Amino acid sequence: MEQFYLSLLLLFVSLISVAFFFLFYSHYAQSSDPNLPPGNMGFPAIGESIEYLSLGWKGHPEKFIYERMAKYSSKVFKTSLFGESTVMLCEAECNKFLFSNENKLVVSWWPDNVNKIFPSSLETSSKVEAKKLRQMLPQFLSAQALQGYVGIMDTVAQRHFASEWENNTSVIVFPLAKSYTFWVACRLFLNVDDPIHVANLAESFNKIAPGIMSVPIDLPGTPFNKAIKASVIIKEKLLKIIRQRKEDLANGTASVTQDILSHMLSSCDENGQYMADRYIADKILGLLIGGHDTASSACTFVVKYLAELPPNIYDNVYKEQMEIAKSKGPGELLNWDDIQKMKYSWNVACEVMRLAPPLQGSFREAMNDFMFNGFIPKGWKLYWNASSTHRNPECFPEPEKFEGRGPAPYTFVPFGGGPRMCPEKEYAQMEILVFMHNLVKRFKWEAMIPNEKVIIDPLPVPAKGLPVRLYPHKP
Numbered sequence: 001m002e003q004f005y006l007s008l009l010l011l012f013v014s015l016i017s018v019a020f021f022f023l024f025y026s027h028y029a030q031s032s033d034p035n036l037p038p039g040n041m042g043f044p045a046i047g048e049s050i051e052y053l054s055l056g057w058k059g060h061p062e063k064f065i066y067e068r069m070a071k072y073s074s075k076v077f078k079t080s081l082f083g084e085s086t087v088m089l090c091e092a093e094c095n096k097f098l099f100s101n102e103n104k105l106v107v108s109w110w111p112d113n114v115n116k117i118f119p120s121s122l123e124t125s126s127k128v129e130a131k132k133l134r135q136m137l138p139q140f141l142s143a144q145a146l147q148g149y150v151g152i153m154d155t156v157a158q159r160h161f162a163s164e165w166e167n168n169t170s171v172i173v174f175p176l177a178k179s180y181t182f183w184v185a186c187r188l189f190l191n192v193d194d195p196i197h198v199a200n201l202a203e204s205f206n207k208i209a210p211g212i213m214s215v216p217i218d219l220p221g222t223p224f225n226k227a228i229k230a231s232v233i234i235k236e237k238l239l240k241i242i243r244q245r246k247e248d249l250a251n252g253t254a255s256v257t258q259d260i261l262s263h264m265l266s267s268c269d270e271n272g273q274y275m276a277d278r279y280i281a282d283k284i285l286g287l288l289i290g291g292h293d294t295a296s297s298a299c300t301f302v303v304k305y306l307a308e309l310p311p312n313i314y315d316n317v318y319k320e321q322m323e324i325a326k327s328k329g330p331g332e333l334l335n336w337d338d339i340q341k342m343k344y345s346w347n348v349a350c351e352v353m354r355l356a357p358p359l360q361g362s363f364r365e366a367m368n369d370f371m372f373n374g375f376i377p378k379g380w381k382l383y384w385n386a387s388s389t390h391r392n393p394e395c396f397p398e399p400e401k402f403e404g405r406g407p408a409p410y411t412f413v414p415f416g417g418g419p420r421m422c423p424e425k426e427y428a429q430m431e432i433l434v435f436m437h438n439l440v441k442r443f444k445w446e447a448m449i450p451n452e453k454v455i456i457d458p459l460p461v462p463a464k465g466l467p468v469r470l471y472p473h474k475p
Contacts, residue, residue, distance in 0.1 A: 037087055037374035039068065039078030047080025053214075056456030059463075061360060062387035065090055069388075076373035082111040082216070086363075086381045087374075090388035092395060097372060098364060098384050106364035109381055113216035117208065117227045118282065146426055149188060151333040153431060156184050156193075157438040163195070165439075165470065170448065173466040177299040177435070178206065181292035184431055189287055190241055191259045204234040209293055212458055231285070238281040260287065294358035295428045297459040299435045301356040302349055304466055306440075307447040313348060318440045320344045325441045334434060342433045349432050354390045356460045361385035444471045 042048035048064075055064045065088065068077050075090045089098055098106060160180045165171055182202050186192040192201070211227020218225050245261055248254035256266040261284060268274045306314045324338050364382045369375070376382070389395045445468040453463040 035375035036377075037076045037078045038072035038074050039088075041078065041080040041085070045083055047083065047086075049081050049083075052079075052081055056360075056458070059454040059456065061385070061456050062391055065385055065388050074373065075388075081381070081383065082113070084111070084381045085377075085379075086383055087376055089372075089382055089384050091392060092389055094373075095384055095389065098382060102364075105367055105370050106382060107367055109363045109365035111216070111363070113214070113224060114212055116216065116218075117211055117224075117231050118285065143426075146430060147336040149427070150335055150339055150430060150434065152187060153184050153434040154334040154438070156180070156187055157434050159195075161438050161442060165442065166472075168470060170467060170469045172464075173303045173468055174296070174300045174461055175465060177303075178202070178292065178296040180435060181296040181299065181431060182288070185288050185292045189260045189284060190238075191254075191261070192241065201234065201237055204230045204237070205288065208234070208289065209459070210457055214458075235278070235281045235285060238284055239277055242277050242280055260284070293459060295431045297356070297358040297461065298349065298353055298428070298432050300462065300466055301352045301460065302432065302436060303439070303445070303468065304447065304452070304462060305352050305355070306348075307445055307468060308451070314440070314444065317345050317348055317436065318444075321437050321440050324437065334437060338437075339430055339433055342437070345433055345436050346429065349429075349436065354396070356454065357386035357390055358459055359386065360456060360458065360460075361387075442472060444473065445469060446471075 207226045207230035211223040214223040264280045448467040
């Protein structure tokens with residue numbers, strides 16, 4: 001009997017040894033081609049993911065890029081992130097190549113943990129579903145449609161500031177910015193306007209973002225595990241909203257054009273098939289993520305930089321916004337023409353997004369073998385990062401200086417670029433400007449933690465949420 005157990009033990013050890021051998025062999029074999037870009041693949045399975053994520057948590061994601069660019073004397077280098085062989089593309093020339101070759105040499109790609117957090121209810125690839133969604137969005141994000149959203153955003157902003165900011169001597173900005181942008185998204189995508197209902201959705205929703213770019217360890221208590229559970233809960237809540245909307249459409253109390261949800265419920269394909277409820281819930285969840293996370297980060301850093309920069313920058317924003325406010329009659333909401341007048345405010349917001357880009361970067365996948373500063377094999381992932389140009393002195397002579405010279409093409413990329421450019425860019429612009437208008441016409445403020453540390457989780461976030469002391473303007 002002892003010999004039997006000893007044999008089993010030896011067999012187990014042998015199998016583990018063989019598994020580790022193949023793991024190490026496959027990890028290093030795929031990166032041994034001498035024509036590949038220079039770089040280091042790190043450890044098997046995890047690659048350099050831990051170092052990449054830890055530098056983000058420390059608030060210096062650009063160090064991962066600049067250290068390797070200097071070490072390998074190259075704008076293109078290989079690494080391994082999230083279990084994938086990856087090529088990092090840095091600087092404007094690389095951005096141009098990547099954005100110009102969308103669907104020619106590369107296609108959009110997300111790490112597997114994203115698919116686990118947002119599992120599709122259909123047997124189609126995420127790429128096919130994303131393409132369908134992008135075909136549907138233009139009519140809701142067209143210039144004509146956006147013009148009708150300004151007043152709605154202003155109404156939400158006024159209610160938000162009245163309930164969350166006014167009559168307070170201090171606030172923590174980041175959770176309030178998330179509350180504002182999520183409320184706007186719920187109102188425009190789902191026609192959900194009740195603050196209690198919005199807060200109920202947000203409770204689960206706010207657990208998703210930290211898990212998207214986390215280490216994919218599905219154990220209780222990890223950000224990844226919390227995100228998976230939150231995704232299930234919020235989908236059930238969305239399904240309840242969808243079922244109610246179908247009833248409202250049937251009895252005529254809802255319009256097919258009132259929001260994206262009604263449109264999705266009323267649209268059919270060329271075969272007359274309507275979208276399944278769970279498919280719609282999947283897509284609405286994705287829209288809610290894209291419709292508020294990046295904008296909430298941008299709004300937060302507008303507040304941060306206006307508190308820390310020379311006073312004349314705030315004063316110029318205040319002057320521009322008060323000219324607009326004084327032109328309005330009692331109860332009159334902001335409109336499209338008002339947004340067009342906020343040129344200086346938008347320049348400030350753009351500089352904020354250059355210094356703290358809400359979209360850090362994204363992945364593509366090589367469709368075939370090709371050459372670009374080295375051999376890029378089919379199936380390898382390519383990653384561009386905004387910090388490689390936003391804080392690069394070759395692109396911005398004084399990268400840390402606010403209000404620098406205008407950016408050259410492919411250097412300022414807070415929303416990505418090419419066909420994959422964020423389809424909600426103009427939507428986010430309006431949302432940020434409406435927030436700035438309602439903020440500066442009410443308050444001046446100061447940061448309670450000077451030079452508060454910034455972490456990337458997965459978006460840039462002040463470590464303590466940016467507490468500020470408010471000073472209301474006198475009537």
